[in-house]
Amino acid sequence: MTPLANTPESTTTSTPARTTLADPDTPFAVVDAHTVRRNIARLKDRADRLGVTLRPHVKTAKSLGIAALLHSGTPCPVTVSTLAEAEAFADGGYPDVTYAVGIDPHKLPRVIALLRRGVALRILLDSAEQASLVAEASRRAGIPLPTQIEIDCDGHRGGLEPGDPALLAIGRVLHEAGCLDGVLTHAGESYFAHTAEEQRLAAKNERDAAVAAAERLRGAGLPVNIVSVGSTPTAHAADDLTGVTELRAGNYVFFDLVMAGLGVCRVEDIALSVVVTVIGHRPEHGWIMTDGGWMAMSRDRGTAVQPQDQGYGLVTDLAGNLVPGLVMTAASQEHGTLTARDGADLPHLPVGTRLRILPNHACATAAQHRGYHVVDGTQPADPAPAIEAFWERVTGW
C-alpha cells in the first residue's frame, strides 16, 4: 500500500494501528486516496496537453489533506467557493486563490485582509454596481483588489454575455482602479449534457464565450491576464482551449453517480462513499434498512433527471465491490432504505453488516460530514480496508 504523501500535519489525526472500515461507528464518509490520485492525474494530463494551468476547485473536498494530493509539495493555484475556504487554504500555504462566487461588498474587508497577508486572491463580479464598490474599496484600502468579470456562456446563473454592453464599462471602472485581472466562465449547463458530443460542444461554447469577452476587453485597450473556464464535464471534454489561460474543475477529485451517468467517469472512479450498517429488514416490502439516511448522504438526487435514476446511491460491500442490483431508494434523517432493482434478489445481509453507498453528488454528500476516513486503495478481497488517516473539512462561510 502506497504511503499517503504530502499530508499536512495540521489536518491529519493519526489513527491507532490497524483501524479499519469495520471500526468507527457508522455512518461516516470514506475517501479512497488511490482513486483520488488517479482522478487527479487524469485531469492534470489533460490540462498539460491542452496547454493551460489547472486551478482545481477545492469546494468539493474542502480539505487540505485531499488538496495535498493535487501537487508535489508546492501548493498549486486553487479555486474556492467561500471566504472560509480562502482563509483556510491561505493558512495552509496556498498563495494563489480565486473566489469564484460573485462578490458581496460586505465581505470585502476579509478579501482585503487576505491580500494584505500576501495571498493573491481574486474576486468575481458581473455588475457596474459591484465594480464601483470594489474600485472604491480598493482606493480606500490603497491596495488593488484583483477582479475577474464573470461571463455567462449558457444561461446557467450569473455573468454577463460576452456581447453585453455593460462589459466594457465594468472593465474600465475596474481598470482605472488597477483591479481588472481577467474573465471567468463556468458551463454549469454541462451537468445536463448527456452525450460526449454535447459535452464537447459545451466546452467549445464555454471557451468561445470567455475568449470573446477577453477579446472585446482587449479591443477596448483593457488588459486581460486570466481567461478562466471550467466545469468537471467540460474540463474532460475540451479538445481546444486556444485563448484560455486556465482550467477549473472540482468534482473530478471524487467524482459521483451524476458524473458516471454523464459518462465523464466510471462508477469505479468514484472516490467518496459513506459507510452504513444494516439495522433491519422489511422483507414484505423488499427493504433492507440502514443507519445512513439523508443526514449522511444529503438530500441530493442529481441522478433523478438522468436516464438511469440511482436513487440515493449504489451499494458496495466494505471492500468496494458493487452489490448487484441493490440501490438506496429512500432516506429519512437517519434511516436509509435499500431495495433490489429490476427483479434482482434481495441479498442476505444480516443486522450489523457494513456497506458503502456511492453518492449522487459528491459535493453535497461530503458536506454532511466533518471529514474523511482515508483508505489508500482497496482490494476486492479485503473485507475491511485499513484507515490511514482522518482528514477534516473546512466548514461554514
Next chain:
Amino acid sequence: MTPLANTPESTTTSTPARTTLADPDTPFAVVDAHTVRRNIARLKDRADRLGVTLRPHVKTAKSLGIAALLHSGTPCPVTVSTLAEAEAFADGGYPDVTYAVGIDPHKLPRVIALLRRGVALRILLDSAEQASLVAEASRRAGIPLPTQIEIDCDGHRGGLEPGDPALLAIGRVLHEAGCLDGVLTHAGESYFAHTAEEQRLAAKNERDAAVAAAERLRGAGLPVNIVSVGSTPTAHAADDLTGVTELRAGNYVFFDLVMAGLGVCRVEDIALSVVVTVIGHRPEHGWIMTDGGWMAMSRDRGTAVQPQDQGYGLVTDLAGNLVPGLVMTAASQEHGTLTARDGADLPHLPVGTRLRILPNHACATAAQHRGYHVVDGTQPADPAPAIEAFWERVTGW
C-alpha cells in the same frame, strides 16, 4: 424584548453589543426565539390536555440553547436521532433520553457507557437478531439496557406490525434480560397527509398500532412501561391518546414550509430562516442572484410533492416580512436564484440587500449550519433585528 431565559452557558457565545442581522457575513442561519417559544407552548398545551408526557425530539435543532426553551430549568425527557446527540444532551444534564433509531449492535458500548453515567437511555429495535444481541450485551455488562420495540403503523420504514408473530418472541427475549421497556411508533406517512382529517386519522392509526402492540405484550404477561407515539403532524392532530404514555415531535420547534403546506402551522410560525445577500441580477431571465445556495439551504425540496411547490423557499426581508410573490427557485452550491411567481413584478433589490429564506425542511436546512444566530422576536418595522446569542449545534454521529 424578552431576555432569553435558560441559556446554558456552555453553548452561548455572547456577541458584541448591538450586533444585528445586518452584521455577520452571509449566509447564516437565524432562529427567532419568540416564535420558538410560541411553537413549544402550543404543543405543550396539547400534550397536557391529552394527558401524556411530551418527549421532544431534539434532532431538528440539535442545540442545548434551543432545548433550554423547552422547559423551565429542569431538563425534560428528550428523543435523539444519534448517539452524539445523546452524549451531548447527557453532558448538558438531560437525564432521560430515547435514541429512536433501530440499534446497530456495534454502538452498544456507547449506550452502556451512558447508562453507567446514570442516564436513563432507551434504545429501539424490531428484530429477534437485535433482541438477542442486546440481551447478551446486557448480561455481559451486568446492566439492563432499557429497550423499546419499534412498531410500524403505516409502512413508512422500520418496525413490526402490531400483529407480527415475532413481537411476543422479541418481547420475551428482552424481558428475560430485564430490558423490555415499551413500544414506540412513528407515523412517518403523516408528512403526506394533506388534510386535517387525514392527519387526525393518521394520529388515530398511530395510537391504535402502539396500543394494540402494548396490549398484545401485556396479554402475554410481558410488562410495557412506555407507549410512545408521535410525529409533528399527528402530535398536532391527535384528539384521543388513551393508552399512550408519551408523545414525541421534533420539527414543531422550528416548523417549515412543508408543515405550513400541510396546514400544521402558518408561514409566520416558521422560526428558522437563512439570511442571504443579493449578489446580482439577470433581468432578461427574471432572476435575482444571492449568495445562499444549497450549501446554506440543503437540497431538500419537500414542498415539491405538495399542491403548492415553494421551490427552495419563500423570501422575507430582514425583519421577517414576506416579499410578495418572490421564491427561491434554484440553487447551486453557493448561489441562489430568486424569481417572481404568478406574474408578480420582480422587486428592486440592489446588490448588497439582505433577505431571509424560509426553508422547506427545517431539519435539513439547520443541518447545513454550525449553529444559530438568535433573535428574540422581530418587529415588522425593525430593519435589522438584534442578535442576542449564537447557539451551536451538535454535529456528527
